[in-house]
Amino acid sequence: MSTIKKFAGQTAIxxxxxxxxxxxxxxxxxxxxxxxxxxxNGVFTSVYGSASIINAILAFGMETTYFRYLQKRSDNKQxxxxxxxxxxxxxxxxxxxxxxxxxxxxVNYMQAGVTKDxxxxxxxxxxxxxILVLDAFCVIPFARIRAEGRPIKYAIIKCSNxxxxxxxxxxxxxxxxxxxxxxxxxxxWMAGWYRPNWVGYVFLANAIASGLTILLLLPEILQxxxxxxxxxxSEMFAYSWPILIxxxxxxxxxxxxxxxxxxxxxxxxADTHVGIYGTCAKIALFLSIFVQAxxxxxxxxxxxxxxxxxxxxxxxxxxxxxVIMVAVICVALIANVDILATVIVGKETHEVxxxxxxNPFWQGLGVVPPLLFGYxxxxxxxxxxxxxxxxxxxxxxxxxxxxxxxxxxxLNWLLxxxxxxxxxxxxxxxxxxxxxxxxxxxxxKNYPIPYNLKKNLAYIIVSVLFxxxxxxxxxxxxxxxxxxxxxxxxGAYYFERKELKAIFKR
Numbered sequence: 001m002s003t004i005k006k007f008a009g010q011t012a013i014x015x016x017x018x019x020x021x022x023x024x025x026x027x028x029x030x031x032x033x034x035x036x037x038x039x040x041n042g043v044f045t046s047v048y049g050s051a052s053i054i055n056a057i058l059a060f061g062m063e064t065t066y067f068r069y070l071q072k073r074s075d076n077k078q079x080x081x082x083x084x085x086x087x088x089x090x091x092x093x094x095x096x097x098x099x100x101x102x103x104x105x106x107v108n109y110m111q112a113g114v115t116k117d118x119x120x121x122x123x124x125x126x127x128x129x130x131i132l133v134l135d136a137f138c139v140i141p142f143a144r145i146r147a148e149g150r151p152i153k154y155a156i157i158k159c160s161n162x163x164x165x166x167x168x169x170x171x172x173x174x175x176x177x178x179x180x181x182x183x184x185x186x187x188x189w190m191a192g193w194y195r196p197n198w199v200g201y202v203f204l205a206n207a208i209a210s211g212l213t214i215l216l217l218l219p220e221i222l223q224x225x226x227x228x229x230x231x232x233x234s235e236m237f238a239y240s241w242p243i244l245i246x247x248x249x250x251x252x253x254x255x256x257x258x259x260x261x262x263x264x265x266x267x268x269x270a271d272t273h274v275g276i277y278g279t280c281a282k283i284a285l286f287l288s289i290f291v292q293a294x295x296x297x298x299x300x301x302x303x304x305x306x307x308x309x310x311x312x313x314x315x316x317x318x319x320x321x322x323v324i325m326v327a328v329i330c331v332a333l334i335a336n337v338d339i340l341a342t343v344i345v346g347k348e349t350h351e352v353x354x355x356x357x358x359n360p361f362w363q364g365l366g367v368v369p370p371l372l373f374g375y376x377x378x379x380x381x382x383x384x385x386x387x388x389x390x391x392x393x394x395x396x397x398x399x400x401x402x403x404x405x406x407x408x409x410x411l412n413w414l415l416x417x418x419x420x421x422x423x424x425x426x427x428x429x430x431x432x433x434x435x436x437x438x439x440x441x442x443x444x445k446n447y448p449i450p451y452n453l454k455k456n457l458a459y460i461i462v463s464v465l466f467x468x469x470x471x472x473x474x475x476x477x478x479x480x481x482x483x484x485x486x487x488x489x490x491g492a493y494y495f496e497r498k499e500l501k502a503i504f505k506r
Contacts, residue, residue, distance in 0.1 A: 003305070003314060004318065010297045011297035018289050018292055018293045019293075024166050027166070031169065031170075032202070053251050057248070058088065058139075060241075062236070065236050066140055067143065071303045081140065081144060082228060087233070087240075088136055089137065092137065103125065103126075107122050107125050110124070124200060130210065131203075131206050131207050137221070143300070147303075154296075157213060164208065164209040169201070169202060169205050172201035242395045246394075250401050253401070253405045257427065258277065261273055265420060276421065277364060277425070283333060287326060287330065287333065287376070291378065295382055302386045302390070303390070319380070319452075319456065321496075324496065327376070327492075332485050334467045334481060335478065348362045365476075367422060367425035370425040370426045371425050377429065388447070401435070403434065407427070407434060412427055
């Protein structure tokens with residue numbers, strides 16, 4: 001039981017660092033809106049739009065591979081580190097050389113036909129490349145910290161990065177103008193190079209912060225030795241490439257619905273519907289923060305305990321607690337969805353010249369329940385995926401992600417013209433639920449883990465019922481919703497109280 005208590009503590013630390021990072025970016029968004037040019041969001045979208053896929057390519061599936069081979073080759077952990085880190089460095093250097101050689105075509109592509117500001121876009125892309133490569137260099141050192149059970153150091157470095165991003169943004173956007181306008185020391189020097197409200201400072205701030213992360217990770221980076229084991233490296237490649245393809249498929253699956261909405265809806269409503277869908281989906285992202293934090297703690301934990309006698313029972317128990325937590329979060333978010341919507345998109349109505357005007361974003365709140373249960377399914381799938389990672393059958397991850405992507409494409413193509421973004425929300429849930437079910441069925445056949453299926457399904461079904469009552473029957477009534485939340489949480493505590501007391505007594 002003390003093992004689960006330790007896991008819960010580490011996951012809480014990862015969760016705190018993730019929440020702080022998301023909150024700071026949440027604070028920066030209105031700052032950018034108020035201080036930067038109107039086209040700034042378009043610049044960020046065009047430059048950062050490919051970041052997720054490029055990050056996956058540069059990591060090359062080596063993060064998960066590193067955890068697996070630490071457990072598989074526990075007698076030669078240093079060589080596992082050398083191989084994994086070496087692959088990421090090699091891929092990143094090749095990527096950087098390619099981008100430097102073809103810098104102008106890349107900049108032209110990012111500009112998307114905008115003929116002016118070529119020099120600015122060149123600067124943006126150069127900073128972007130620095131950020132991508134430095135972040136890639138951090139992947140395996142961060143994995144080492146997680147594998148060694150040092151979540152506090154992980155959190156400190158991550159929070160230092162985002163803290164520096166915040167401070168540099170405030171310095172460039174507000175601090176420098178204040179110094180110049182009030183003729184403080186260094187004002188003349190700053191006036192010589194400062195450009196008011198320049199988007200480039202945002203990219204520069206992120207690049208400098210990535211440099212700080214490298215410096216903070218130097219103790220781990222310097223432990224890497226330029227010594228490679230060809231036979232082990234070949235095995236690691238065979239393990240990692242299906243994970244790479246699966247990760248890319250997952251990223252495409254995450255963003256493809258918005259692209260298809262843009263392309264398949266009439267031009268007159270496409271941008272509006274994509275905007276409504278994307279904005280309302282931010283409410284469901286609160287659950288994804290928990291799922292991400294869980295993954296950060298779970299992946300090294302699952303691998304490090306694989307050889308333990310009762311590892312299957314431990315994985316099953318963690319699954320039950322995970323299901324309870326995500327189910328509670330789903331009910332909580334729906335209970336307070338009106339409050340969250342008001343914070344994110346403003347009030348439902350406002351008065352203009354004695355006329356009531358309805359906020360168009362509120363009509364999209366119907367996407368929140370299916371998106372939430374989609375993230376719930378995705379989180380369970382990530383939990384279940386331990387079976388093919390521990391049994392070296394990573395090709396199943398490729399199959400499952402591929403099936404999810406195919407479902408997403410076909411169903412969106414069929415249903416978007418008639419149901420718009422509501423179709424995309426339900427299809428996202430259907431795709432992740434399918435991936436979850438497939439992983440469970442194949443996992444029980446190839447690497448059985450004694451999950452408590454009846455209990456887990458009971459919590460999920462009750463949470464679905466409470467969400468339906470809160471959202472549809474009682475029309476998002478905040479008092480009824482939070483009453484149902486308290487009832488659900490109290491019921492979960494009642495049924496799990498003995499086991500929870502046993503865990504936290506140790």
